[in-house]
Amino acid sequence: MNLFTLDELMVIEASRYITNGDVVMVGTGLPMVASLLALKSHAPDMCYVVETGPVAPDVIPTPTSVADARVMHRSVTNGSLIGALGGILHRGLADVGFIGGAQIDQFANVNSTVIGNYSNPKVRLPGSGGANDIASHAKKILIITRHELRRFPLYCDYITSPGYIDGPEGRKNAGIPVPYPDIHVVTNLSVMSINKTSGKLTLSKLMPGISKETVLSNTSFNPDSGIPLQEVAPASEQELKTLRDEVDPKGIYIKRV
């Protein structure tokens, strides 16, 4: 078996939710790492779309932002924000979108705006950026985050990006164009996915060597459905090699073992 960290496996597992040919809205950070890994391994015809405009670049590792020349390299167009978030995402062409945030609640709603009260904040966070747009319009939503108790409250202090809002029909009732998207939250401990019957995040996989109890004790809501859990497939030699040699060769985003 190959040696890898759970941080590595987290992005590798996330990359597996991308299918070849998918149009993927990608920001920066770990979503970029997971998308590049998919692009350079099993999804060479994936279309990488950056909210600043670039479409289908041959990304040079490792970009530091959505404004980095590395995400414009050999794109088919460098476009505009409205071209990417409007003409592709809002237009309904995005198969997959990555978002992130400080809090993810039981309905997969995400908070990237504020900890505490909006009008009297404890900590002000960066805000939506394109995340609300992505969560509203992508057919599949992927979230990569380290699994810590404070990141998984029962309810978000503020809903920046919609999960299932308050239940299975929450998005539909609110008028969100994609009413029943797949949502997967991939962490260093587990994978939680939306159960479309309950509209809630449900534990579907555990990371190797991680117990269900560890996940539950790091989650404020109860994602346990009682069904037997798969283990996340270990990182293959190819996945690891691509991640380490081609995607993040300097270890900027994922620390080395």
Add this chain to the structure above:
Amino acid sequence: MNLFTLDELMVIEASRYITNGDVVMVGTGLPMVASLLALKSHAPDMCYVVETGPVAPDVIPTPTSVADARVMHRSVTNGSLIGALGGILHRGLADVGFIGGAQIDQFANVNSTVIGNYSNPKVRLPGSGGANDIASHAKKILIITRHELRRFPLYCDYITSPGYIDGPEGRKNAGIPVPYPDIHVVTNLSVMSINKTSGKLTLSKLMPGISKETVLSNTSFNPDSGIPLQEVAPASEQELKTLRDEVDPKGIYIKRV
């Protein structure tokens, strides 16, 4: 005195309503001739905008359409319809707009859609094109047309492009963004301009050698305000030379004497 035809003087007079620096929405035909004449004589910094997209071209005489490469020559951008009619005209940046049509009524409303009944037409005309947009949003509207009785009915069969609709407050009441534009109708017999008090076309100038009676007998409504009329200034040598040598050297739009 220079020899010229009234058709020549008609476009020359129309060109005089363009001021240097004006942003001018131009289609094809006589408006193009008048605009080019202004550009090549007294308004070198006029910005010629074509509805297909081109902005500020060095127009090569003589274009045959808004899609002609002659209106794209050395433009600052070749742009798009939305860039020109949206980003410039609807945005409120057009100082002057030319329109044309088969009927022009007492309120300077223009019909370029249908003669007879809309649902059961006698003659179907080309339709609005960009004319309705230009008439709604340009600060000054210019119309060049031969002066014939059938072209100047009391009421249009169909209002394609708004003049003052039905009176001085007609545009304002309808919610048109430019409520009180200047409108000048330049013909081979006269110039009629909007009287902002009545909202009606009023005779302001006569072409040299043309009597008021000739105009009135070729107009279904009465444009006579009773005030003394100026005569249109004759074509200067420079205007004629520019028109004949630089704007329409092949006599495509204006027949030679």
Add this chain to the structure above:
Amino acid sequence: MSSKFGNKVMTANEAVKQFVAKDSVVGIGGQTTGRSSMVLAHEIVRQGISNLTLVGCSMSVSMDLIVGAGLANKTECGTGNVEMFGTTFAWRRAIEQGKLVSKDYSHLSMGLRFLAGSLGIPFIPIKSMLGTDLLEQRSEKESKDIVISEDPWNPNTPVVLLKALSPDVSIIHAQLSDETGNVVIEGFTTHDVEMAKASKRVIISCEKIIASDEIRRRSDRTTIPYLYVDAVIEQPWGAYPTSCYRYYEHDSAHFRHYQSCAKDGGNKYEEYLNLYIRGTRDFNEFLSKASNAKDLINLQKSMQELV
């Protein structure tokens, strides 16, 4: 549209067969004498695909041919127009004879309807058409795609809401494309980019297919990225007799010939259709009937002097 980087090159015959169905709403690219996809319009006529709704801004002979062949029962546009060469006579006659429903808009209205479609927004406001019969005197046979509403930030101020328009398929001629459908339109684009992005399917005819590497090396030129495109047809002179910027001028002689047939209608028009379209296998055969090498070279030369 297809999101795949596949090779989308096919013949006009194949593309129209695959993507233009009876009863479709077909988006028409180009304006008046410029950059109309004549190769694809011909192929629609050749295959006799009927009950079409044709939509565009200033629709030219590509529209007129389809209407003249009796294949369209509705148009939505700003104008039918060939400027110096007159109106679109087959279209005019069809309306006058009650055979065609015309939904009339201003050009910007059509452009904004496509823009709304391209952004996936359900409608878009405009301040054109107010006070005119473009709002008041509309055909009873048409669907209501215009609503007069109020600006929420300026009570009692009317504003026109236009429903987004997403054609089932659009036919657009471009200068260049790679085989996956990264398209380069040179010169004016009119409404073509917004219409393409709004459409469910897009067929591109182009003067020349270039390598994807060339697209990626100069990506600032790309006007329509491959995501929106389903088929790419390489057809030099594919816009003839309309012009193609940087490639060739429009052919006045053929325009006048077509217009005289269209104006007369009847047998003379049927003969045009039979000789040039129904009686030809493809666009190359049409070209060899409609023109000759010398004249075509002159149209190229004439364009070269203008750019």
Add this chain to the structure above:
Amino acid sequence: MSSKFGNKVMTANEAVKQFVAKDSVVGIGGQTTGRSSMVLAHEIVRQGISNLTLVGCSMSVSMDLIVGAGLANKTECGTGNVEMFGTTFAWRRAIEQGKLVSKDYSHLSMGLRFLAGSLGIPFIPIKSMLGTDLLEQRSEKESKDIVISEDPWNPNTPVVLLKALSPDVSIIHAQLSDETGNVVIEGFTTHDVEMAKASKRVIISCEKIIASDEIRRRSDRTTIPYLYVDAVIEQPWGAYPTSCYRYYEHDSAHFRHYQSCAKDGGNKYEEYLNLYIRGTRDFNEFLSKASNAKDLINLQKSMQELV
């Protein structure tokens, strides 16, 4: 904006003095680490123009500096963000301390508000933000620029209407411009083109002023035509420490330095402002304090390897 083909070249000092007034709504170009007009942001700080509202999409250090200097009392944006280098700390602190009203939008919402402004349409619909606190939990101090309405063609289907946004003046950095303000932005444009076209005034800083003849020979590159532009400032490195595509990479070292000052705030931040901005005559003097020839050349080289 000015419609004249005049020579609009001036210094940053002159342009800010002439076009950025107290109480203005200022549009901020660029995103995160890329193509922010630092030269113009510095000049606003240097001149101490106050009570500003800053609007943009992903606003970076150009916004953070103006907020940190106490010159803004409101922002409207999608995010304050420098990605790898953290958030915009002066902005964050100002909000946390109740000194700054933040109107939060999604990025596309801001983009569409500018698009609406650029087209002169009073509002534009969007289907983002539904069901979230971006609609529900908004500051009481803000004007209401969002209305939840109904799609007239789909009764009972909610749609968000966004009021058009037309900044009083926008500051945008570009690669090239001619002296009349025909601007070439290379690489991503983010919201800059729509924002410029929506703005009442536009100040362009650019790496290089080129001849108008060069613009006209390659007009397919023009991203903002001169009609919208009031002032053109030639300032090589004018986006530093953010990057300028094809010219130079962002400077991580100076970003980290700024971020550490902004995170600490207080005296350390004041020292930054005093040393680099208030204590310098112009941007060239800032550059000579903030970097050196060798490091700048390396940033150029680093960019050359990426394009």
